[in-house]
Amino acid sequence: MLTYDDPKYIKQAKKVSRSPVVLYFRGKLPDQLGIAAVGARRCTQEAKLAAVQLGEQLAANKIPLISGMAKGIDGYAQTACLKQGGYSLAVLAGGLDKCYPSEHQGLFQALIEQGGVLSAYPPETPHKSKQFIERNALIAAWSKQVIVVQASLKSGALTTADFAIQQGRELYAAPHSIFVKEAQGSNQLLEKRAKIYLGLDSIGLKSEKERNISDVKNGDGSLSEIQKKILTILKENPAEKAKLPLVLNLPEKTILEEIMLLELDGYL
Structure with a gap:
């Protein structure tokens, strides 16, 4: 307080x-x-x-x-x-x-x-x-x-x-x-x-x-393994977002955090 x-x-x-x-x-x-x-x-x-x-x-x-x-x-x-x-x-x-x-x-x-x-x-x-x-x-x-x-x-x-x-x-x-x-x-x-x-x-x-806009749009190339897996799955089928926690066996909050970082760096 x-x-x-x-x-x-x-x-x-x-x-x-x-x-x-x-x-x-x-x-x-x-x-x-x-x-x-x-x-x-x-x-x-x-x-x-x-x-x-x-x-x-x-x-x-x-x-x-x-x-x-x-x-x-x-x-x-x-x-x-x-x-x-x-x-x-x-x-x-x-x-x-x-x-x-x-x-x-x-x-x-x-x-x-x-x-x-x-x-x-x-x-x-x-x-x-x-x-x-x-x-x-x-x-x-x-x-x-x-x-x-x-x-x-x-x-x-x-x-x-x-x-x-x-x-x-x-x-x-x-x-x-x-x-x-x-x-x-x-x-x-x-x-x-x-x-x-x-x-x-x-x-x-x-x-x-x-x-530059391109810096945000294209990211800096330093992706974690989880982020690479998320991108691979979503590029193949964007509708799979809701299934990511189950497919990757990770908590939903972890997936959401990684998605936010990918969005911030312009990958999503």
Whole structure:
């Protein structure tokens, strides 16, 4: 438990009016406000690249990455950050005794071991839709800057953007084509109130060597034996995904973690 008078409760975070007097966490807490990377669950390849690049570069700059461990932008950014040895904090909308979404069990465990997970809700609290609003408020509260990588008009990331403005955080959004449905929300942020995000230089930080789309699309060639077997099976018959745990005699969460890494590196 993290109480209001605990020195680990960052002063700038608890000053926010919506911040609870008691929080729950596993793993480690950051010692400074981080940078939030948020966005839609369904995103384009370019947005995926931007999320991966942001996660890697925040790791290189030793800046905490704050996000919500959701599918899509959140998961890509946080996985990339941890893979580069960085620190990331995931803010969840339910008790920390269960992983949500369940497909991110591998990321959840990696965050507990290498970063942290935080929630306003005690153990055994189920994840409910109304609680994601408070989750998004906490993401903004624990960040000095919020970057919306890509968001549709109905994306929950837009509520995080609202809280960023309310809490006096700097708000950025990455630009995308006006014809991309998945980016209509983030493009509107640029039109009305967000600063443009074109990389870490946009927020006054040093950018490391940038990845090309082909780097993510084709991967780096360093596949594990499990990953090679998964690719072999799926290339022959993509419909076999549900049978992979049985065919490979491995737990489902292990398969899902490997699939996520393959997707992150562009093999799937």
